[in-house]
Amino acid sequence: MxxxxxxxxxxxxxxxxxxxxxAKMVARGVxxxxxxxxxxxxxxxxxxENRVLALIGPSGCGKSTFLRCxxxxxDTIEGCRVEGRITLDGEDxxxxxxxxxxxxxxxxxxxxxxxxxxxxxYDNVAYGPRIHGLASxxxxxxxxxxxxxxxxxxWAEVRERLREPxxxxxxxxxxxxxxxxxxxxxxxxILMDEPCSALDPIATAHIEELIDxxxxxxxxxxxxxxxxxxxxxSQRTAFFHLGEMVECDDxxxxxxxxxxxxxxxxxxxxxx
Amino acid sequence: MxxxxxxETAAVPPAPVRAAGPRSHYKGEAFARRLRARHAAERRFxxxxxxxxxxxxxxxxxxxxxxxxxxxxxxxxxxxxxxxxLDPAEVASGNYTxxxxxxxxxxxxxxxxxxxRRVLNDLLSSGAPYELEAMVARDPAMVGTVRTVxxxxxxxxxxxxxxxxxxxxxxxxxxxxxxxxxxxxALAAAGALAQGxxxxxxxxxDSREPEQAGMGGAIVGSLLTLLxxxxxxxxxxxxAAVYLEEFAPKNRWTGLIExxxxxxxxxxxxxxxxxxxxxxxGFFGLPRSAPLxxxxxxxxxxxxxxxxxxxxxxxxVPPSIRDAALAIGxxxxxxxxxxxxxxxxxxxxxxTIIGMARxxxxxxxxxxxxxVAFIVDIPHGLTDSATVLPVQIYxxxxxxxxxxxxxxxxxxxxxxxxxxxxxxxxxxxxxxxxRRW
Numbered sequence: 290m291x292x293x294x295x296x297x298x299x300x301x302x303x304x305x306x307x308x309x310x311x312a313k314m315v316a317r318g319v320x321x322x323x324x325x326x327x328x329x330x331x332x333x334x335x336x337x338e339n340r341v342l343a344l345i346g347p348s349g350c351g352k353s354t355f356l357r358c359x360x361x362x363x364d365t366i367e368g369c370r371v372e373g374r375i376t377l378d379g380e381d382x383x384x385x386x387x388x389x390x391x392x393x394x395x396x397x398x399x400x401x402x403x404x405x406x407x408x409x410x411y412d413n414v415a416y417g418p419r420i421h422g423l424a425s426x427x428x429x430x431x432x433x434x435x436x437x438x439x440x441x442x443x444w445a446e447v448r449e450r451l452r453e454p455x456x457x458x459x460x461x462x463x464x465x466x467x468x469x470x471x472x473x474x475x476x477x478x479i480l481m482d483e484p485c486s487a488l489d490p491i492a493t494a495h496i497e498e499l500i501d502x503x504x505x506x507x508x509x510x511x512x513x514x515x516x517x518x519x520x521x522x523s524q525r526t527a528f529f530h531l532g533e534m535v536e537c538d539d540x541x542x543x544x545x546x547x548x549x550x551x552x553x554x555x556x557x558x559x560x561x
Numbered sequence: 562m563x564x565x566x567x568x569e570t571a572a573v574p575p576a577p578v579r580a581a582g583p584r585s586h587y588k589g590e591a592f593a594r595r596l597r598a599r600h601a602a603e604r605r606f607x608x609x610x611x612x613x614x615x616x617x618x619x620x621x622x623x624x625x626x627x628x629x630x631x632x633x634x635x636x637x638x639x640x641x642x643x644x645x646x647l648d649p650a651e652v653a654s655g656n657y658t659x660x661x662x663x664x665x666x667x668x669x670x671x672x673x674x675x676x677x678r679r680v681l682n683d684l685l686s687s688g689a690p691y692e693l694e695a696m697v698a699r700d701p702a703m704v705g706t707v708r709t710v711x712x713x714x715x716x717x718x719x720x721x722x723x724x725x726x727x728x729x730x731x732x733x734x735x736x737x738x739x740x741x742x743x744x745x746x747a748l749a750a751a752g753a754l755a756q757g758x759x760x761x762x763x764x765x766x767d768s769r770e771p772e773q774a775g776m777g778g779a780i781v782g783s784l785l786t787l788l789x790x791x792x793x794x795x796x797x798x799x800x801a802a803v804y805l806e807e808f809a810p811k812n813r814w815t816g817l818i819e820x821x822x823x824x825x826x827x828x829x830x831x832x833x834x835x836x837x838x839x840x841x842x843g844f845f846g847l848p849r850s851a852p853l854x855x856x857x858x859x860x861x862x863x864x865x866x867x868x869x870x871x872x873x874x875x876x877x878v879p880p881s882i883r884d885a886a887l888a889i890g891x892x893x894x895x896x897x898x899x900x901x902x903x904x905x906x907x908x909x910x911x912x913t914i915i916g917m918a919r920x921x922x923x924x925x926x927x928x929x930x931x932x933v934a935f936i937v938d939i940p941h942g943l944t945d946s947a948t949v950l951p952v953q954i955y956x957x958x959x960x961x962x963x964x965x966x967x968x969x970x971x972x973x974x975x976x977x978x979x980x981x982x983x984x985x986x987x988x989x990x991x992x993x994x995x996r997r998w
Contacts, residue, residue, distance in 0.1 A: 360888065393889065404882060
């Protein structure tokens with residue numbers, strides 16, 4: 290099944306023509322290097338509000354590196370240097386006015402491998418609101434946990450077993466738990482780094498539906514190796530290659546009418 | 562840009578195709594021989610491993626068995642029954658020796674000469690009058706009456722009763738006079754000699770008289786020393802490990818610190834004793850033989866062990882947990898305290914208890930700071946003079962009296978018991994902390 294037929298088979302909810310949407314995050318001239326090795330060579334990219342942006346490209350092209358720049362997770366990597374400017378609602382993410390802790394509360398992240406804390410399901414979701422003081426009192430916290438689990442589509446499955454360890458869930462449930470954990474702190478942007486690569490197709494379908502629903506309230510950036518997935522869940526797609534952003538456009542444009550030969554080659558499976 | 566695509570697809574050479582079927586490499590006689598040789602090698606290796614474990618187990622059984630066989634009798638002591646008449650005048654003047662001797666002499670009416678009576682006097686422990694004094698203090702109504710009391714026998718009689726003297730040897734080689742043997746036998750025949758559990762061994766401090774010597778002082782000294790060691794080295798060690806592993810930048814200086822910590826763990830313990838002598842006693846003027854100084858020295862000695870173990874445990878925590886916590890906006894300190902440290906705790910505990918066990922069994926550094934002294938009193942504080950169990954073992958092993966041989970072994974058993982207890986605690990704590998998730 291080709292990508293194009295995929296697109297036709299699954300019409301997206303949002304079929305309006307791409308009206309100009311406010312950019313939630315803006316990256317300009319972002320360069321990243323690990324020690325002497327350059328990883329990103331000047332990326333300019335707008336991340337639009339309440340849209341899903343998919344980052345695609347072959348392994349080692351810098352998609353994940355770019356994603357981790359957006360919430361400064363690269364700070365934890367020894368020898369990683371970030372240049373350029375990234376703004377969130379016009380505020381410089383690497384500037385003095387934003388603390389990384391505050392930034393990461395506003396820009397949440399879901400990782401490739403589900404990584405729930407080895408605590409109960411409840412505590413996994415409640416941890417973020419607790420440390421940020423988002424809920425005062427037991428009842429409010431219960432409310433936040435329930436809402437987050439409902440939004441992550443996990444409530445029905447775990448409502449009877451909130452005290453069981455999060456690690457006892459299946460892989461797909463764990464990943465939805467991680468999403469619930471991320472949305473429990475009410476972020477504005479959610480970054481997802483290949484969230485389905487460790488999951489089976491049914492769990493993947495679950496997560497994809499979830500991403501589509503979450504779009505109403507959050508801005509989402511998703512890194513994926515799976516081009517069908519990019520086509521299914523995203524409104525905009527950016528193609529990365531060897532540390533450069535080759536092309537960024539509406540997803541339909543990218544998959545049906547790519548401007549760059551490299552994009553064309555990648556999405557038709559000629560390399561990558 | 563098409564050349565890029567061409568290059569990546571064209572560069573793969575076709576894989577050499579090996580004919581499958583009866584001519585396969587894996588079905589020939591040569592391969593079967595190789596396979597047999599590989600299996601034989603594995604069997605040889607397994608047998609060698611099992612033999613090594615068996616030898617180690619045998620050695621352990623022999624070692625513990627010989628110590629236990631030698632030390633078991635030390636947990637019993639021999640007592641002599643006496644009909645004591647307590648004269649109020651003697652009690653008032655604090656003379657408890659006379660009533661005991663009168664009672665003993667009464668059991669041997671045929672002995673009248675001074676030499677014979679001295680032999681009889683020597684049957685009693687020199688601590689027996691103090692025992693009697695304690696009994697009177699507990700029960701003042703005893704005074705003026707005749708009571709049956711059991712008092713401690715001399716260590717030679719104790720050893721004779723336990724069969725540690727060879728009766729078939731002539732008097733000169735035996736080390737115990739015929740007269741004493743005869744007197745002890747007479748007491749035993751009259752049912753006036755009995756053995757009971759040796760509480761003195763655990764409650765008393767050291768003594769020159771084996772039957773009055775106990776390791777109570779050494780046990781308390783060990784516990785006080787260990788307390789100081791733990792209070793200092795555990796928080797400092799864990800904090801150092803957390804800082805080095807989670808917060809410190811990885812540069813030349815932290816590398817240097819790491820190398821030095823690893824080297825410190827391998828420094829002979831006596832060096833730490835010399836350091837303690839020079840710094841704590843010489844410079845700071847802390848008291849000699851004190852558990853405080855002993856604990857300080859042991860803390861220096863255990864710190865590298867704890868730091869290394871704690872760092873290893875922290876490194877073993879998957880980075881995905883740190884990512885998860887950081888990504889929802891936990892500060893680095895919250896990440897460590899809420900997630901990384903709890904996960905590393907079982908490993909840290911094990912390392913800590915191994916360090917504590919090493920400190921409990923350590924002798925050499927304590928010799929340098931005066932904890933090898935002969936101390937009769939049980940220490941009551943961190944600055945009282947004290948000794949510790951391994952040093953007590955060392956001192957008893959040096960004593961010439963026959964009765965100290967079994968007490969040495971008994972003290973070793975007690976020390977081993979404490980070590981087993983510590984390791985048991987480590988296992989239980991591991992279980993508890995691992996079950997939490």
